[in-house]
Structure formats: structure tokens, C-alpha cells
Amino acid sequence: MHNLWEIVSKPDNIPIVLLLFMVIGYTLWSFKKALKNDNQGFLDESKLSDKIQVWPSLVRVEFLATLFVMVILVFWSFLIDAPLEEPANPTLTPNPSKAPWYFLGLQEMLVYFDPWIAGVVLPTFIIIGLMAIPYIDINEKGNGYYTFKERKFAVLTYCFGFLILWVALIVLGTFWRGPGWYFFFPWEEWDTHRVVALTNVDLSELFGIHTRAADNSLNPMAVIFGVALILGYYALIPLYWMKKKNSDIMKKLGAVKYNIVAFLFLTMMALPIKMVLRIALNIKYILVTPWFNI
Amino acid sequence: MLKLREKLQQTEVWKSIFRHNYQDTNRNRALQIVDNVFLHLHPVRISRHATNIGFTWGMGGITFLLFLVLTITGVILMFYYRPAAEYAYEDMKYLMNDVAFGPLIRNMHRWAAHAMVITVMLHMFRVFLTGSYKPPRQFNWVVGVLLLVLTLLLSFTGYLLPWDQLAIWAVTVGTNMARATPILGHEGPFGAELGMRIDNDIRFVLLGGTQVGPPTLLRFYVGHCIFLPIIASIFMIVHFWRIRKDGGISGPTSNGQE
Numbered sequence: 399m400h401n402l403w404e405i406v407s408k409p410d411n412i413p414i415v416l417l418l419f420m421v422i423g424y425t426l427w428s429f430k431k432a433l434k435n436d437n438q439g440f441l442d443e444s445k446l447s448d449k450i451q452v453w454p455s456l457v458r459v460e461f462l463a464t465l466f467v468m469v470i471l472v473f474w475s476f477l478i479d480a481p482l483e484e485p486a487n488p489t490l491t492p493n494p495s496k497a498p499w500y501f502l503g504l505q506e507m508l509v510y511f512d513p514w515i516a517g518v519v520l521p522t523f524i525i526i527g528l529m530a531i532p533y534i535d536i537n538e539k540g541n542g543y544y545t546f547k548e549r550k551f552a553v554l555t556y557c558f559g560f561l562i563l564w565v566a567l568i569v570l571g572t573f574w575r576g577p578g579w580y581f582f583f584p585w586e587e588w589d590t591h592r593v594v595a596l597t598n599v600d601l602s603e604l605f606g607i608h609t610r611a612a613d614n615s616l617n618p619m620a621v622i623f624g625v626a627l628i629l630g631y632y633a634l635i636p637l638y639w640m641k642k643k644n645s646d647i648m649k650k651l652g653a654v655k656y657n658i659v660a661f662l663f664l665t666m667m668a669l670p671i672k673m674v675l676r677i678a679l680n681i682k683y684i685l686v687t688p689w690f691n692i
Numbered sequence: 693m694l695k696l697r698e699k700l701q702q703t704e705v706w707k708s709i710f711r712h713n714y715q716d717t718n719r720n721r722a723l724q725i726v727d728n729v730f731l732h733l734h735p736v737r738i739s740r741h742a743t744n745i746g747f748t749w750g751m752g753g754i755t756f757l758l759f760l761v762l763t764i765t766g767v768i769l770m771f772y773y774r775p776a777a778e779y780a781y782e783d784m785k786y787l788m789n790d791v792a793f794g795p796l797i798r799n800m801h802r803w804a805a806h807a808m809v810i811t812v813m814l815h816m817f818r819v820f821l822t823g824s825y826k827p828p829r830q831f832n833w834v835v836g837v838l839l840l841v842l843t844l845l846l847s848f849t850g851y852l853l854p855w856d857q858l859a860i861w862a863v864t865v866g867t868n869m870a871r872a873t874p875i876l877g878h879e880g881p882f883g884a885e886l887g888m889r890i891d892n893d894i895r896f897v898l899l900g901g902t903q904v905g906p907p908t909l910l911r912f913y914v915g916h917c918i919f920l921p922i923i924a925s926i927f928m929i930v931h932f933w934r935i936r937k938d939g940g941i942s943g944p945t946s947n948g949q950e
């Protein structure tokens with residue numbers, strides 16, 4: 399318990415606690431609104447669509463919100479000091495070294511993927527994928543009001559990405575990761591000398607194909623196996639297309655947008671898949687090449 | 693008293709500042725918005741649900757408020773801070789121990805920065821859940837994503853400035869990924885093959901050295917205090933302008949033109 403308190407009361411971790419409460423609260427709140435709209439057959443927002451004057455109606459809300467936020471901020475700043483630790487010392491590495499909390503999801507991905515994927519490729523896809531959303535979501539319903547029924551896939555995908563892959567990983571990185579980036583329960587004391595024997599194997603080895611020969615050179619069979627698996631994974635894109643291409647949604651979406659949606663979706667799902675492989679089966683790599691590993 | 697006020701209101705000076713009287717008429721309410729450079733960011737009339745906290749969560753507005761707080765407290769901090777490795781930490785100590793209201797200003801800057809990261813994520817979540825990125829607001833969502841990235845970068849560059857253990861190691865962890873950039877990083881796929889070394893790759897450019905050191909501090913300082921805030925302000929101006937041009941806050945009926 400002592401350790402949990404240690405983590406929670408770190409000044410820089412207070413925002414995470416705040417984030418957690420706000421995210422859960424907002425999710426429940428908006429789903430309540432969405433389900434209400436879906437069930438009652440009319441939109442609550444439509445009842446409020448008459449025009450009113452900005453002065454005083456909006457300016458009043460803005461003023462009150464400003465007061466509210468400033469009061470909280472000033473109290474927070476009076477009560478809790480921003481951290482200032484020992485002076486910077488490049489020769490003394492703290493263990494664990496953690497990135498700022500909003501990047502802990504990315505740091506957690508480093509456990510499952512090499513840095514070039516976790517630190518560069520996936521973040522780039524996150525940004526590009528987010529920017530692409532308005533152009534690949536062709537469902538014109540659900541514009542300007544809360545709803546779930548009319549856009550289930552969109553809402554579920556976003557919630558999965560934001561709530562699980564972003565927020566939950568931040569929480570995991572803050573509370574469950576200790577020295578050596580090992581897994582500790584939040585209430586467990588951190589054992590700085592813990593060493594866990596590395597027993598990770600490559601996926602091909604589960605099937606009896608060794609990644610490397612005795613002289614440490616790559617086994618071509620293992621490379622072919624890995625390439626086949628990854629191509630097979632993304633081959634789901636054309637396969638699903640073949641199956642569904644005559645449905646109304648697919649016709650409206652068109653081949654180009656479909657491919658982008660499917661690619662981004664599968665890339666996002668690659669993270670939980672690799673997490674499960676690593677945690678359940680100790681899988682290290684799916685594909686090993688001389689230049690990069692996946 | 694009343695007479696004095698009336699007299700005052702007749703003077704040329706008064707009239708040159710306040711363009712209309714304050715009788716509660718629709719016309720004056722409109723003028724109040726239009727005649728004020730700060731308020732005229734707003735339209736004169738909007739739909740009722742746009743003022744509804746339950747709809748917008750007020751998160752975009754609060755994000756902007758926090759940005760303003762950060763600008764003001766940040767400028768004050770700049771009076772006490774020198775971005776050189778031998779001074780930075782000492783300046784922070786001095787600020788926290790000997791400057792009147794120094795800790796308050798620093799704390800407000802720190803906590804507002806954390807809060808802004810939270811509110812910008814929640815704002816985005818709200819915009820998604822109300823489908824407000826759908827036509828005609830697609831482009832404003834893209835501008836929003838850029839603002840999100842800029843907010844994270846502002847926060848990250850600021851994290852280094854106290855120049856304590858927390859700062860350099862968090863930034864070391866964060867920037868270590870850059871060495872693995874495909875093609876541009878010396879440990880990334882095809883990086884070494886293309887001549888990337890630790891002293892010429894993308895991470896070297898970001899840090900101004902092979903590790904987080906004094907040149908990094910200066911780079912992050914300039915980015916944090918000048919470059920990023922200016923870029924972010926420009927995108928915010930575009931963001932707000934677009935909200936109006938796209939017909940105000942989205943709603944079941946207000947997706948047409950202004």
C-alpha cells in the first residue's frame with residue numbers, strides 16, 4: 399500500500415488520477431446521452447436549436463467556466479508544488495526512467511515492438527489516422543448530436559483506441575511498471591534488483607523453425623514464415639473486400655477508402671495482438687530480418 | 693453622483709471608448725459583441741445548445757483558457773530563467789525559494805500545462821462522440837489534430853527546462869526513440885546502411901548533440917517559448933475562424949452556412 403501512495407502522491411501523477419476520473423465520467427455521461435437519444439426517437443439537441451444572443455448567454459457561461467477553472471488551478475497551485483528533483487546528472491540513470499505521463503502509452507508499446515515501430519511508425523500512423531477520420535468516415539448520420547446506434551463501428555473503434563490503447567496504457571505505465579520496466583502491482587514494493595530470465599522466443603520457433611542457425615545466420619525458412627504471416631494478416635483486407643464488396647456500405651465506401659480504413663484498423667489491432675502474444679506466449683518477434691524485426 | 697456620471701458619459705473621451713450605451717436592448721447586446729475586438733470572435737447569435745455544457749463539456753474553451761494562463765505565467769517565468777545548463781537549475785531553485793509568488797507562478801504553469809493536455813484530449817473525444825468532424829467541419833478536425841500534436845510538443849519541450857533529474861531522463865527516454873527512425877536514425881531500419889551515425893542522424897539534429905545536454909536545453913527553450921507557441925497560436929486562429937465559417941458549433945440542424 400505504501401508504494402501505491404508513493405506513486406499516486408507524486409505531484410506529476412496527480413493529473414493522471416484526474417484524467418482517469420474525467421475520462422470515465424465523460425464516457426458514462428456521453429453514452430447515457432447517446433442511448434437516450436437513440437431510444438426516445440428525437441434528439442435532445444434539437445430541442446435546444448433556437449437562436450439566442452451571445453451576449454449575455456454564452457459570455458456568461460464562459461465567464462463562469464473561467465472562474466471555476468481558475469479557482470481550481472489556483473488552489474491546486476497553492477497546495478502542491480511542482481517537482482524539482484536533484485540537478486541533472488547524465489551519469490546517474492534513474493530506474494525506472496519514465497517519459498512524461500502522456501507518452502507512457504508509447505513507452506509501453508516499446509515492450510512489444512522495436513523502437514522504430516513503437517516510437518516512430520505507430521505514432522506517425524496515429525497522427526495520420528486521426529487526420530484521416532473525417533475523410534474516411536462516410537456515414538453522414540450522427541453529425542452534431544450524441545448517438546451510438548447510428549455509428550456503432552466508429553464510436554466503438556475510437557473508444558477502444560482512446561480508452562484502452564491510450565488511457566489504459568498510460569495508467570498501466572504509471573502504476574504497474576517499476577524498475578527495469580518490470581510488472582509490479584501498484585501496492586507492491588519495488589524490488590530494484592529483480593531480474594527475470596529472458597525466455598522470449600520468436601513465433602516461428604513455436605512451430606519448430608529456428609530463427610537462426612548454429613553459426614548465428616538467419617534461417618531463410620523463418621524469414622519466409624514471418625513474411626507470410628504478416629502478409630497473411632494484411633491479406634484480410636482484400637479477403638474481406640471480396641466477401642462484402644456488394645454490400646451497400648462497401649459500395650458507398652469505395653475501394654480506396656475501404657483500403658485505408660482496413661489498413662489503419664488492422665495496424666491498430668496489431669498492438670493488442672502482439673501484447674497478447676507476448677504476455678501469453680512470450681513471443682518476441684514475428685519476423686526477423688537483417689535490417690529490422692517485427 | 694448620477695449627474696456626474698451623465699456628464700462623464702457625454703464627454704468626448706468616454707464616447708470614443710464606449711460606442712453604445714448599456715440599455716438592455718437586442719441592438720446593444722449585439723453591439724456589445726461586434727464592437728469588442730475580443731468578443732467579436734463570437735457570432736452575435738448562436739443556437740442554444742452551443743452554450744450547453746452538457747453538449748460541449750466546455751473543453752475547447754477551457755483548453756484555450758489554459759493556453760492563455762500558460763502564456764501569461766510563462767512570460768513571467770521567463771524573467772527569472774536562463775536557458776543555460778549552469779544557470780537553469782539554480783534559477784529554478786531561486787524561483788522556488790526566494791522569489792515572491794515564484795512557486796505560485798511556477799506551479800500554475802506546470803499544472804495548467806498538465807491540465808491542458810487532459811482537456812485537449814477530452815475536447816477531441818467530445819468532438820468525436822458528437823460526430824462534429826463530419827461535413828462541413830472535416831478540415832477543422834485536421835487543424836485540431838495539429839493542435840493536439842503541438843500541445844504535446846509544447847508540454848514535452850517544457851518538461852526539460854527545470855534541468856533536474858526528472859527533466860533530463862524523461863526527455864532522454866522520449867528522444868531515444870528518434871535514433872530508431874527508419875532511414876533517418878542510426879539504429880533504425882536502413883539507417884546505418886544509408887550512412888547514419890550517432891553524430892549525424894535525426895536525433896542529433898533534435899538534441900544538438902549525441903545526448904541530452906546544454907545545446908538541447910537551448911533548443912528546447914527556443915522551441916518552447918517562441919517557435920511552438922507562435923505556430924500553435926496561428927493554428928488556433930485558424931481553428932476559431934473555421935468554427936464560425938463552418939456555421940458555428942455543430943448541431944442536428946445547424947450544419948449549413950453561417
Ligand code: HEM
Binds near residue numbers: 812816834935
Ligand atoms: C489547443 C487546442 C485546441 C483548442 C484551444 C480548441 C478550441 C476549440 C473551441 C473553443 C471550440 C468551440 C467548441 C468547444 O468548446 O467545444 C472548438 C471546436 C472544435 N474543435 Fe477544437 N480546440 C483544440 C484542439 C482540437 C483538437 C485536438 C481537435 C480534434 C482533433 C479539435 C477539433 C474541433 C472541432 C471539429 C470543433 C468544432 C466542434 C463543433 O462544431 O461541435 N480541436 N475547438
